[in-house]
Amino acid sequence: MFPRPIQQASRPAQITYQSLIPVALLMWLLPLVAVAIFSIKPDTDFTAGNYWGWPSSFQGLANYGKVFFESDMPRYLMNSVLITVPTVIGAVALSCMTGFALGVYKFRGNLWLFFMFVAGNFVPFQILMVPVRDLTLDLGLYNTKMGLVLFHVAFQTGFCTLFMRNFIRALPFELIEAARVEGVAEWRIFWFVVLPLMKPAIAALSVLIFTFIWNDYFWAVVLTQGAESQPVTAGITSFNAQYRAAYHLMSAGSIVAALPPVAMFFLMQRHFIAGLTLGAVK
Amino acid sequence: MTTATLPDTHADSGGPGFLRRHRMTLAPLLFLAPGVLFFLVYVIFPIFQSFQVSFYRWDGLGQPEFIGLQNYQELATDRAFEVSLWNNMKWLVLYLLAIPGGLFIALFLNQTVAGIRIYKSLFFFPFVISQVVVGLVFTWFYDPTFGLLNTLLESIGLPAINVLGDPTLATYGIIAAGLWPQIAYCMILYLTGLNAVDPEQIEAARLDGAKGLRMLWHVILPQLRPATFIAFVVTIIGALRSFDLISIMTNGGPFGSTRVLSFYMFEKALSEYGFRMGYGAAIAVVLFLIMLCFIAYFLWSMWRQERGR
Numbered sequence: 149m150f151p152r153p154i155q156q157a158s159r160p161a162q163i164t165y166q167s168l169i170p171v172a173l174l175m176w177l178l179p180l181v182a183v184a185i186f187s188i189k190p191d192t193d194f195t196a197g198n199y200w201g202w203p204s205s206f207q208g209l210a211n212y213g214k215v216f217f218e219s220d221m222p223r224y225l226m227n228s229v230l231i232t233v234p235t236v237i238g239a240v241a242l243s244c245m246t247g248f249a250l251g252v253y254k255f256r257g258n259l260w261l262f263f264m265f266v267a268g269n270f271v272p273f274q275i276l277m278v279p280v281r282d283l284t285l286d287l288g289l290y291n292t293k294m295g296l297v298l299f300h301v302a303f304q305t306g307f308c309t310l311f312m313r314n315f316i317r318a319l320p321f322e323l324i325e326a327a328r329v330e331g332v333a334e335w336r337i338f339w340f341v342v343l344p345l346m347k348p349a350i351a352a353l354s355v356l357i358f359t360f361i362w363n364d365y366f367w368a369v370v371l372t373q374g375a376e377s378q379p380v381t382a383g384i385t386s387f388n389a390q391y392r393a394a395y396h397l398m399s400a401g402s403i404v405a406a407l408p409p410v411a412m413f414f415l416m417q418r419h420f421i422a423g424l425t426l427g428a429v430k
Numbered sequence: 431m432t433t434a435t436l437p438d439t440h441a442d443s444g445g446p447g448f449l450r451r452h453r454m455t456l457a458p459l460l461f462l463a464p465g466v467l468f469f470l471v472y473v474i475f476p477i478f479q480s481f482q483v484s485f486y487r488w489d490g491l492g493q494p495e496f497i498g499l500q501n502y503q504e505l506a507t508d509r510a511f512e513v514s515l516w517n518n519m520k521w522l523v524l525y526l527l528a529i530p531g532g533l534f535i536a537l538f539l540n541q542t543v544a545g546i547r548i549y550k551s552l553f554f555f556p557f558v559i560s561q562v563v564v565g566l567v568f569t570w571f572y573d574p575t576f577g578l579l580n581t582l583l584e585s586i587g588l589p590a591i592n593v594l595g596d597p598t599l600a601t602y603g604i605i606a607a608g609l610w611p612q613i614a615y616c617m618i619l620y621l622t623g624l625n626a627v628d629p630e631q632i633e634a635a636r637l638d639g640a641k642g643l644r645m646l647w648h649v650i651l652p653q654l655r656p657a658t659f660i661a662f663v664v665t666i667i668g669a670l671r672s673f674d675l676i677s678i679m680t681n682g683g684p685f686g687s688t689r690v691l692s693f694y695m696f697e698k699a700l701s702e703y704g705f706r707m708g709y710g711a712a713i714a715v716v717l718f719l720i721m722l723c724f725i726a727y728f729l730w731s732m733w734r735q736e737r738g739r
Binding site: 149150151152153154155165166169170172173176177178179180182183186197199200242243245246248249250252253255259261263264265266267268270271272273274275276277278279280282283298299301302303305306309333334335338359362363365366369370381384385388395398399402403405406409410412413414417421424425 | 474479483539542554556559566578632641650657670673691695696699718729733
C-alpha cells in the first residue's frame with residue numbers, strides 16, 4: 149500500500165493524521181457548509197447583517213416549507229424526474245444492444261462504429277446545438293420533456309455503448325460459444341446469457357446517467373423554457389429571480405435541487421464509482 | 431402439421447432458411463440499428479449540419495442566405511472571439527491542475543483508519559452536485575459584501591477583493607470553482623487506481639530503499655497510468671465544455687471578460703438581439719476543431735490498446 153500505512157507511523161503522527169482529516173474535510177466542503185447554514189437562517193439575520201454568525205433562530209422547516217409549497221420548485225423537480233428516468237431507461241436499453249453487437253460479433257467496420265460512438269460522446273455540445281434545436285422544433289417537440297429525452301437518449305448512447313462494449317468484452321466468451329453450439333438463437337443468447345451478466349454494468353450506468361442528466365443545464369436552456377417543461381437546474385435560475393436577495397430561500401432551493409443525485413450516489417456508491425472509472429480502472 | 435405441436439425448446443432456431451443462414455450478419459445489424467440510427471440523427475449528422483450552417487447567414491426563422499466564408503472572416507477581427515479563445519486556453523491549462531490535485535487528496539486519504547470510507551465519499555461530494563449549484567455556491571462564496579472569502583481575508587487583515595467583478599480575476603475565480611468538482615473526480619479515479627497498485631512491487635522498492643516522492647514517481651505513477659489517462663480525458667473534455675459555471679456566475683461578464691467559446695457561441699446564436707445561427711455555428715466549428723485534436727489523440731490511444739489485445 150502506498151503511502152505507507154499510518155498504523156506503522158509513530159503515535160503522534162497517527163493522532164495528527166486522524167485529527168487532520170476532519171479539518172481538511174471541513175475546509176474542502178466549506179462553501180457547501182456555508183450554504184447549508186444559510187438555508188436554516190431566518191430572513192431577519194440577513195437584513196441585520198448577521199451573515200456568518202450563529203442563526204438567531206432555527207428556520208429550516210419554514211424555509212424548506214416555502215420552497216416546497218410556495219414556489220414552482222416541486223414542478224421543476226417533477227420535470228427533472230420525468231426527463232431523467234426515461235432517459236436512463238432508453239439509453240441503457242439501446243446501449244445494451246449496441247454494446248452486445250460491438251462486443252460479441254466480428255464484422256468489418258466494427259471498430260469504426262465503436263469509435264464513432266466514442267468520438268461522438270466527446271464532441272462539444274455547441275456543435276450540435278443549432279441543428280438539434282432546429283430538429284426539435286421541426287418535430288414539434290420544442291419546450292417539451294419529450295424533446296429533451298430524445299436528445300439525451302441519443303447522446304448518452306455514445307458513452308453507454310463505450311462502457312457496455314468494454315464490459316461485454318471482459319465477459320467469458322466461451323459462454324456465448326457454448327450457447328451457439330447448442331443452437332440457441334442470437335437474441336436468446338443476448339437475453340438469457342449475456343443480459344443477466346450485465347447487471348453490474350447496467351446498475352453503474354443507470355446511476356451515472358441519472359446524475360449526468362439530472363445535472364444537465366445547457367440542453368435544458370436550449371430546448372425548453374418555462375415551468376411546464378424545464379428541469380430543476382434551469383428552474384433554479386427563475387426561482388432565484390423570484391426570490392432575489394432572499395438568500396435563505398435560494399440556499400434552501402439549491403440544496404433541494406442538488407439532493408437527488410447526492411442521494412443516488414450515497415445509495416449506490418460502488419456502482420457509481422465503477423461507472424466513473426469507465427470500467428478501465430478496477 | 432402434427433409435428434408443429436411438439437414442444438420445441440429452440441422455438442426460433444429452425445426459422446426460415448435465409449434468416450438462419452445469415453444470422454451472424456443480421457443479428458448485429460438488428461442490435462445496432464436503433465442505437466446507431468438515434469446517434470446518427472442526433473449527434474453525427476448535426477456535426478456536419480453545423481459546418482454547413484456556418485457558411486450561411488441565418489436568424490433561425492427566415493430563409494438562410496449563403497455567404498461563404500464571411501462568418502469566419504468576421505471571427506478573425508472579432509475581439510470578443512479572441513478573448514473567448516484565450517480564456518479557453520486558460521481553462522485548458524489551469525483545469526489540468528485537477529489531476530495533481532486529485533492525486534494529492536487521493537494519497538492523503540489512501541489509509542485504513544476508522545470512518546475513512548465516509549471521508550472518501552464526502553470528499554467526492556462536490557462532483558455529484560450540479561454545476562449550477564456549484565456556481566451559485568461559489569458566487570456567494572466570492573460575494574464582495576458578505577462572501578465567506580472576504581470575511582476570511584478581512585479577518586487576517588487583507589483587503590477585500592471582488593473576484594467576479596474584476597475583469598482580470600473573474601475567469602480565474604470561475605476556474606477555481608470548476609476545479610472543485612473536477613479535483614474530486616480525479617481523486618476518485620486515483621483512489622480506485624491506488625487500490626490496484628501491486629503491493630509486492632512496493633515492498634520490493636521499499637527494500638531497495640525507495641520512498642516518498644521517488645517511490646511515487648518511479649513505482650506508483652507508472653502503475654497509475656490508466657487512471658491518469660482517464661483523468662486527462664475527462665479533464666480536457668470538462669475544460670472545453672465549461673458553460674454552466676460561466677452562465678451562472680458571471681453570464682460572460684464583467685465586460686465579456688469571462689466568455690469562452692462555448693458560452694460565446696450560445697450567446698451569439700440565441701442572443702436577445704436576434705439569433706445569429708450562422709455566426710454561432712462558425713464559433714462552434716472552431717471549438718469542435720480544437721476538441722478534434724484531443725479526440726483524435728484519445729482514439730489513437732484506444733486504438734493502440736485494442737491492437738495490443
